[in-house]
Amino acid sequence: NPEDLKTAKTVGFKLDGEDVQAFEGETILQAAKRQGKEIPHLCYKDGYRPDGNCRACVVEIIKGERVLAPSCCRYPQEGMDVSSTSERARTSQKLVLELLLSDMPEQGKSPYNPHSELDYWAGKLEVWNPRFPGRGQPAPNFSHPAIAANLDACIQCTRCVRACREEQMNDVIGYAFRGHHAKIVFDQDDPMGESTCVACGECVQACPTGALMPSNSVGLVEPEKKVDSTCPYCGVGCLLTFN
């Protein structure tokens, strides 16, 4: 509410040449979003704790020390001058998107969401045909009755980990191993269908690429199939009938 700005403590800064007022405690990205300005972002999701791990949201702080900073984690300071569209910021954002896109499965080969947030930002910044070879990830796993896990399309943004652990308090999804072997795991690296997942669907809502999708959307479920779940009215829309 613009009225709130009259009473709340705010921080004034410049973003892409325009004056922006951030509420105290708001990040650059949150203030930009509230005012309808678009900065690419993937590991950040409204309402979730920012993790700052994808770097798609970098902006250039152009007053004083010229540094690149992740806008989802950086708080504005009074008088700060920030650009999300400078050559340096755009080059970094595009390179991140290009690297992530290079890891996506070939369309048609395995299910992932071609209308994902990653594709949205790639289209917006005109990042097409990544130059880099993909690194190859685990094969799709369709062991779960409601959720198709295709970690080949995972960008390790950890939104699903925060969704499961911090939003739903289920703590089924984790991030394990190191370096090239780092990946999302379910419980002790079990197939998703054998894990303690209760099919709440929060991770599906959180995933920005479609690495986790409703099984019915990839043609894996016959409607009317009965499964045990604690959540018959979740947002997954999996069309399963619940016992």
Ligand code: FES
């Ligand atoms: Fe900021 Fe990922 S959205 S680092």
